[in-house]
Amino acid sequence: MERKQASAHLTYAQRVNNTNWELRQFEIFAHKWIDKSQPDYGVALLNDCKYGHYVKGNILDINLLRSPSWPDPTADRAEHEFTYALYPHPGNHIESPVTRVDYELNVPLKYLVTDSHHGKLKANWSFVKSSVKNVIVDVLKQGEDGKNIVVRMYETDGKNAKVTIKLGIDIQSVLLTKMMEKTIESIAVSNDENRLNYRPFEIHTIKIKKT
Numbered sequence: 001m002e003r004k005q006a007s008a009h010l011t012y013a014q015r016v017n018n019t020n021w022e023l024r025q026f027e028i029f030a031h032k033w034i035d036k037s038q039p040d041y042g043v044a045l046l047n048d049c050k051y052g053h054y055v056k057g058n059i060l061d062i063n064l065l066r067s068p069s070w071p072d073p074t075a076d077r078a079e080h081e082f083t084y085a086l087y088p089h090p091g092n093h094i095e096s097p098v099t100r101v102d103y104e105l106n107v108p109l110k111y112l113v114t115d116s117h118h119g120k121l122k123a124n125w126s127f128v129k130s131s132v133k134n135v136i137v138d139v140l141k142q143g144e145d146g147k148n149i150v151v152r153m154y155e156t157d158g159k160n161a162k163v164t165i166k167l168g169i170d171i172q173s174v175l176l177t178k179m180m181e182k183t184i185e186s187i188a189v190s191n192d193e194n195r196l197n198y199r200p201f202e203i204h205t206i207k208i209k210k211t
Helices: 098-106
Strands: 035-040 041-047 052-056 058-062 083-088 129-130 135-142 149-155 160-166 171-177 185-189 191-200 203-210
Touching: 035 052, 035 098, 041 058, 041 098, 083 098, 129 135, 149 160, 149 191, 185 191, 191 203
Parallel strands: none
Antiparallel strands: 035 041, 041 083, 052 058, 129 160, 135 149, 149 203, 160 191, 171 185, 171 203
C-alpha cells in the first residue's frame, strides 16, 4: 500500500477533534515531537525514541513504557535510555523552527577535523538542497537496484509548496517514484535542479542516476 501523506508532526489540537470517543483517548502518537501552542507562543516536547504521548490541559507528557499482554507479553521489559527536551518558542509550531530543532536532537551533526582537503568538493557543498524550509530531506540512500541514489522528502507544515531541489552532483536523469521505488514519471532537470509540487504533508521519492 502506497503512503501518500505523513501526519506524524501535527499538534495535539489538530489531532483531537470530532467525537467524544476521540476526546477520551489516553494516548496519541507522534514521532520526534509533540507541540501545544497558540498563535503567539507554544511549547514542544522533543524526544529521540518514544512515540506515545498524553496531553490534557496544561500537561504534556511522554509514555515511557508499554505493557500490553498481547502480542508480546514481555514488551518493553528492559533498561531504557532516551533523551528528551522541552522547547518553548514564539509563534506556533509552523512559525517556529520546531522541525529543525527536533532533527538536531535526533540526528546530531557529526564531523571530522582534518589538516588539509585534497578532494574536489568545495568548502561549502550540499548533496541535495531544498529551496523552501517546509520541505525537508528525510532519507538519502542507495536505491534498491544497487545503482542509483534515492532521496525522500516531505512537506512539514500542512500546506502546498512549490520547491526547487538543487543537487550537488552531475546527474543524467531524475525519476519520481513510489515508496517502493517503482517509477511514476521522469522529472525535467536543468542545471542539476528539478522542481516538484507538494500537497500538505506529502512525501516524494526521487531516484537519481548519476552521469
